[in-house]
Amino acid sequence: DAGITQSPRHKVTETGTPVTLRCHQTENHRYMYWYRQDPGHGLRLIHYSYGVKDTDKGEVSDGYSVSRSKTEDFLLTLESATSSQTSVYFCAIKGDGHNSPLHFGNGTRLTVT
Amino acid sequence: AQSVTQLGSHVSVSEGALVLLRCNYSSSVPPYLFWYVQYPNQGLQLLLKYTSAATLVKGINGFEAEFKKSETSFHLTKPSAHMSDAAEYFCAGGTGTASKLTFGTGTRLQVTL
Numbered sequence: 237d238a239g240i241t242q243s244p245r246h247k248v249t250e251t252g253t254p255v256t257l258r259c260h261q262t263e264n265h266r267y268m269y270w271y272r273q274d275p276g277h278g279l280r281l282i283h284y285s286y287g288v289k290d291t292d293k294g295e296v297s298d299g300y301s302v303s304r305s306k307t308e309d310f311l312l313t314l315e316s317a318t319s320s321q322t323s324v325y326f327c328a329i330k331g332d333g334h335n336s337p338l339h340f341g342n343g344t345r346l347t348v349t
Numbered sequence: 350a351q352s353v354t355q356l357g358s359h360v361s362v363s364e365g366a367l368v369l370l371r372c373n374y375s376s377s378v379p380p381y382l383f384w385y386v387q388y389p390n391q392g393l394q395l396l397l398k399y400t401s402a403a404t405l406v407k408g409i410n411g412f413e414a415e416f417k418k419s420e421t422s423f424h425l426t427k428p429s430a431h432m433s434d435a436a437e438y439f440c441a442g443g444t445g446t447a448s449k450l451t452f453g454t455g456t457r458l459q460v461t462l
Contacts, residue, residue: 240392267448276358278439278454279393286448294449326392330448335381335400338441338450340392 239263240341242327248347255314257344259327261307267330268310269338270294270302272323279326285310317348352376353442355453363461368412368427370456372440375421382423383450384414385439393439399423410434435460 239262249255259268266287271279271294281294283302291302299321303311314321324345328338356371374380381400385393397408404416410433414425425438440453 271452276454278355279441279452281449281451284449328393335398337383337395337398338393339395340385342392343390 240327240329240339242325242341242344244344245342246345248349249317250349251318252316255317255346257312257325257327257346259310259312259341261310261329263329263331263339264307265329265331266307267332268304269328269330270300270310270312271326271328272296272321273326273343274323282312282325314346317346319348322346322348353440353451353453355438355440355456357456358454359457359459361459361461362430364432365429368425368430368434368458370425370438370440370458372414372423372425372453373421374423374440374442376442376444380442380444382414382416383441384408384412384423384425385441386410387437387439387455389436396425396438430458430460432460432462434458 241260243258269284270282280296285291285304301313324343326343327341330338352375354373383398384396387393397406399406399416407413412427437455437457439455441450443450
């Protein structure tokens with residue numbers, strides 16, 4: 237496996253509370269991504285980063301923010317969790333080559349009650 | 350913008366039968382295309398990728414895919430299904446630097462005795 241660690245692996249939280257998910261890589265890759273996976277929707281991009289302090293929105297970014305202060309860490313924050321954010325969240329990394337594939341972490345299962 | 354469509358959310362085949370999972374893309378420029386596999390409670394693993402070097406791409410576990418520009422397709426095949434192939438399969442595409450991939454909604458493959 238590519239060196240990607242997501243934490244926590246599982247989390248249950250209440251509506252309205254802030255939640256931060258962490259992605260850590262040991263590959264020194266420039267690109268990092270956060271996706272959410274929901275039945276019938278496949279994977280949808282939330283935010284991505286193309287370098288330290290360089291981030292951009294994906295197709296489902298509302299209600300989420302990200303930060304990347306170091307190459308190896310990419311944090312996803314739900315400022316005020318809602319039940320619609322119950323999902324499985326995947327972090328991915330990618331090398332610089334134009335045809336480099338994404339490599340995925342094992343996911344974080346988040347339940348908002 | 351790149352979009353990817355997977356036809357059939359569920360496919361069932363008998364062990365030893367041909368596996369055919371369909372993927373169509375829409376792009377005004379040559380795309381980069383990928384197939385990923387996801388086993389239960391795991392992240393996505395790369396099966397194979399198309400990067401214009403060859404239209405027939407061989408991947409891991411005996412899978413292959415053929416890029417057909419005239420049909421805008423990149424279907425995944427395997428001559429003989431094995432029980433261990435039961436999983437969810439995702440087609441993904443990107444253009445340019447492929448820094449952002451768009452995923453299809455996935456096809457769950459069931460293999461029966």
